[in-house]
Amino acid sequence: MNLRYLLSKLKKPKLFTLVAVFFAVVVIVPLLPFSAFSANPRANIQLVSPNWVVENSKNANLRILDVRNFPLDYIEGHLPGAVNIADTAFRGPKEGLPVQYWNNQKLGEIFANSGLTNNSRVLVYSDDRDVLGATMVAYLLERSGLKDIAVLDGGYTGYKAAQDVTKEFPKYSVGKFTVRDNPSVRVTLNDVKKLIGKPGVTFIDPRPEKLFRGEENIWIRNGHIPGARNIPWVTFVDAKNPHKLKSLDDIKKILTDKKINPSSDIIVSCSTGREATLQYVVLKHLLGYPKVRIYEGAWTEYSAQKDLPVATGEEKLS
Numbered sequence: 399m400n401l402r403y404l405l406s407k408l409k410k411p412k413l414f415t416l417v418a419v420f421f422a423v424v425v426i427v428p429l430l431p432f433s434a435f436s437a438n439p440r441a442n443i444q445l446v447s448p449n450w451v452v453e454n455s456k457n458a459n460l461r462i463l464d465v466r467n468f469p470l471d472y473i474e475g476h477l478p479g480a481v482n483i484a485d486t487a488f489r490g491p492k493e494g495l496p497v498q499y500w501n502n503q504k505l506g507e508i509f510a511n512s513g514l515t516n517n518s519r520v521l522v523y524s525d526d527r528d529v530l531g532a533t534m535v536a537y538l539l540e541r542s543g544l545k546d547i548a549v550l551d552g553g554y555t556g557y558k559a560a561q562d563v564t565k566e567f568p569k570y571s572v573g574k575f576t577v578r579d580n581p582s583v584r585v586t587l588n589d590v591k592k593l594i595g596k597p598g599v600t601f602i603d604p605r606p607e608k609l610f611r612g613e614e615n616i617w618i619r620n621g622h623i624p625g626a627r628n629i630p631w632v633t634f635v636d637a638k639n640p641h642k643l644k645s646l647d648d649i650k651k652i653l654t655d656k657k658i659n660p661s662s663d664i665i666v667s668c669s670t671g672r673e674a675t676l677q678y679v680v681l682k683h684l685l686g687y688p689k690v691r692i693y694e695g696a697w698t699e700y701s702a703q704k705d706l707p708v709a710t711g712e713e714k715l716s
Contacts, residue, residue, distance in 0.1 A: 441540040441580075443683040445551040445643060448560040451477065451521065461514050462521045465531045466554065475563040476554070477523065481512045481570070485524065485531030488538060489670075495699055497670045502577035505542055510575035513568075516543065523550035523557070529641040530631065533675040537692065543578025549679065553641030583678075584692050585665055587699055591706065593665060594624060600662040601626035604673045605697070612710035617701040621710040623667060627656045628713045631673045634680060646684060653681075657715050660687045667693035667700070 454460055455478065462480040464472050472482035487508060492498035499505070514520060520539055524532040532549050539547045550557060557563070585593070593599045603626040608614050610628040612621035622628070633652055636642040643649075658664070664687060666674040671694040682690040693700075700706060 441545045441547065443536050443540060443547045443549065443679050445684065446521070446548045447551060448557045450548070451550065451557065452561060454519075454521075455479065457519065459517065459519050460521065461512070461518045462523070463512060463535060464554070465522060465524050465535050466528060467531065471525070471554075473565070475558065475565060477550075477557060478562075478564045478566070479568045480523075481568060483508060483512050485528065485534055485672075488535065495695070495702075497672075497698065499538065499671065499694060502542070502579055505538060506575045506577040509539075509542065509577075510572055513570040513572065514544075514575050515573040516575060516578070518544065519546040519548075520544060521548045521550060523553050523641075525554040525641055527640045529553060529635060530672050530676055532641070533679045534672050537583070537675040537678060541580050541583050542575075543580060551642055552639055555639055556642060582691070584694050587693075587695050587703070590623070590665070590667075590693055590700065593663070594707070598663055600658060600664050602658070602664060602666045602674075602677060603628050604631040604666065604668050604677050606630055606632075609669065609697075611712065612708070617697060619701045619704070619708050621701075621708040622697075622713075623700065624707050624709040626667070626709075626713065627658065627715070629653070629656055629658075629677065631668075631676050634676060643680070643684075646680075649680060650685070653685075660685070662689070664690045665693055666690065668696050670698050671696045 460479075462477055464476050464480040464482045465485040466472055466482065467484040467486055469482060469484075472480075476482065488505065489497045489499055500508070522532045522535045522539070532553065536547050536549050601623050603610050603622050605628070607628060607630060609616070609620070610622050610626075614620065629652060632640065634644055634649055636644060664681060666677050666681075668674040671692065674692045674696065678690055678692050681687040701708070
């Protein structure tokens with residue numbers, strides 16, 4: 399089309415609109431960053447200090463979840479503004495299997511009743527060994543579509559040593575929370591069946607050594623997924639305060655010693671889907687490993703499948 403002719407016609411409203419749209423789609427859109435159009439930007443789970451909590455406490459969009467399992471612990475003292483919802487509330491029976499995550503509707507109701515909306519920033523904490531409860535709920539928040547999630551490093555004990563706590567209960571209105579399921583964070587039993595022994599796939603098992611080796615008679619069958627690497631979750635945390643993470647350099651050395659390749663397709667599988675969440679958060683969100691997922695059914699589901707292979711004894715590092 400002749401440029402002079404085109405310009406002469408731009409005074410006509412309809413043609414001007416068409417040309418403007420064409421120019422925007424063909425020229426401007428490719429120049430914009432992809433994130434401007436991303437409907438599902440990547441979630442971020444970070445570990446934060448007590449000072450971070452204080453600095454962000456005035457943010458009206460911040461919600462704090464105290465996921466300790468004993469209500470009197472919360473009543474005796476908690477972070478200002480924190481809502482208590484025990485981490486045990488997020489799981490129950492499913493098709494005969496115990497301690498499975500509730501369906502999306504029920505998870506959404508729990509989060510809504512805790513004062514969350516789909517746009518909330520959320521801080522999660524527990525105490526002592528129950529760092530696993532905190533990382534589990536953080537994982538479920540990401541799984542449910544939230545983007546801005548934090549776990550309190552050091553938990554309640556660490557916070558109380560540095561900042562004031564309260565006995566006051568927060569006041570908030572129950573909003574609406576719709577679970578926007580993110581299946582990319584997990585694998586199913588059928589996925590696991592296809593991934594066992596596949597090149598480039600690494601299973602990490604964070605259970606205690608005796609459970610991994612099959613030396614304790616707990617499940618229908620005892621042992622581990624063939625080829626899995628045993629990295630007990632406690633090796634990632636401070637022995638004096640298991641809610642506080644070791645340095646990332648120390649954790650990197652643990653992973654290197656276990657010959658974990660950061661570029662592998664990593665599946666973390668534990669006893670019931672809870673222990674796995676700590677290493678999931680660390681590897682994916684703190685170390686930036688590109689593909690880390692959780693097998694939620696874990697050994698509870700896997701061991702009940704009598705046609706699936708089970709290994710016992712020490713791990714075999716190749």
